Amino acid sequence: MPSDLEKAMESMIMVFHKYASKEGVSNTLSRKELKDLMENELAGFLKSQKDPATVDKIMKDLDANGDGQVSFEEFVSLVVGLSIACEQCYQMHLKKTGAKK
Numbered sequence: 001m002p003s004d005l006e007k008a009m010e011s012m013i014m015v016f017h018k019y020a021s022k023e024g025v026s027n028t029l030s031r032k033e034l035k036d037l038m039e040n041e042l043a044g045f046l047k048s049q050k051d052p053a054t055v056d057k058i059m060k061d062l063d064a065n066g067d068g069q070v071s072f073e074e075f076v077s078l079v080v081g082l083s084i085a086c087e088q089c090y091q092m093h094l095k096k097t098g099a100k101k
């Protein structure tokens with residue numbers, strides 16, 4: 001049986017390919033595919049970002065090689081970045097509630 005971490009890694013791969021295969025090049029995300037992915041899979045994050053240009057900004061940041069497509073490697077850096085931000089919130093939350101684990 002896969003562990004929680006293995007399941008999380010599998011989810012990242014499945015989500016990426018679910019959206020990447022929608023149109024055009026099947027193993028990269030176009031701007032539209034990235035937008036769909038963020039709206040459906042990162043809705044909580046997008047809601048806290050009031051700026052409507054967020055997707056464009058993120059697309060530009062992610063597209064390290066500038067080909068207008070987000071590869072799996074480029075997508076992973078988004079997930080890692082968000083995970084680091086979430087972990088920092090989690091630590092702040094722990095400090096606030098005084099919980100020790």
Ligand SMILES: [Ca+2]
Nearest residue numbers: 063067069070
């Ligand atoms: Ca790219």
